[in-house]
Amino acid sequence: xxxxxxxxxxxxxxxxxxxxxFKRRVDELYGPQFFITSKDGRRAxxxxxxxxxxxxxxxxxxxxxxPVRKKFLDVTNYYGQMVEMDAQGRLLLPQLLRESAKATxxxxxxxxxxxxxxxxxxxxxxxxKGERDAVELTxxxxxxxxxxxxxxE
Numbered sequence: 001x002x003x004x005x006x007x008x009x010x011x012x013x014x015x016x017x018x019x020x021x022f023k024r025r026v027d028e029l030y031g032p033q034f035f036i037t038s039k040d041g042r043r044a045x046x047x048x049x050x051x052x053x054x055x056x057x058x059x060x061x062x063x064x065x066x067p068v069r070k071k072f073l074d075v076t077n078y079y080g081q082m083v084e085m086d087a088q089g090r091l092l093l094p095q096l097l098r099e100s101a102k103a104t105x106x107x108x109x110x111x112x113x114x115x116x117x118x119x120x121x122x123x124x125x126x127x128x129k130g131e132r133d134a135v136e137l138t139x140x141x142x143x144x145x146x147x148x149x150x151x152x153e
Contacts, residue, residue, distance in 0.1 A: 001025075002111030007121060010104050015090040016046075019109055022116060023089045036093060037080030039072075041100035044093055044118040049082075051114040093118065 006019035018026065026032075030048035037045050047055075062069040081094040093103055106121040137145075 001113055002116055003113070004111045006109045006111075008107060008109055010093060010098065010107055010118070014093050014095060014098050014104075015086075016093055016103075016107070016109070016118060018085070018089045018091065018116075022109065022111065026085070032085040034083045034085065034091060035080055036083050036091065036097065037076040038097055038101060039075060041079060041097070042119070042123075044079075044097050044101050044103050045112075046091065046116040046118065048115070 002022055002025060004021065006022065008017065008019055010016050026048060030050055033049040035047045035049055035052040037047070039045070059069055059073065064070075079094065079097045079100070083091050083094075085091055098104055101118070102120040102123060103118050104120075108119050108121050108124050110117045110119065
């Protein structure tokens, strides 16, 4: 499970060095192969290949003619590339995605359970700021989450 926020940098060649905590987890569970993509062009998603293959297996159950399946694959393939981690623990972010997500210079690497997200540090903070000028969850956010995670009896 990936969790937490690790501010770091994407170097001038487009390489992201995985933060040590995340790299340790990758080494323990996954190995060096990844599929890096996005669903919206604003955040780079780093999927260990084993986790991405689970998504592909779910998609394979849908009809090839399903328009939602097709759109999902079109978008994730448009931004996506297979990447292998180098000996220094670096991943090359796809150029198209780096440009679209502004994933250059200072970035945040967020643990999102089975994958990592890379976001432009400045844009992310601006997006997450609430009414009190702080990164926060609102009462309505928490209420919605409680409803969605409620265990039915």
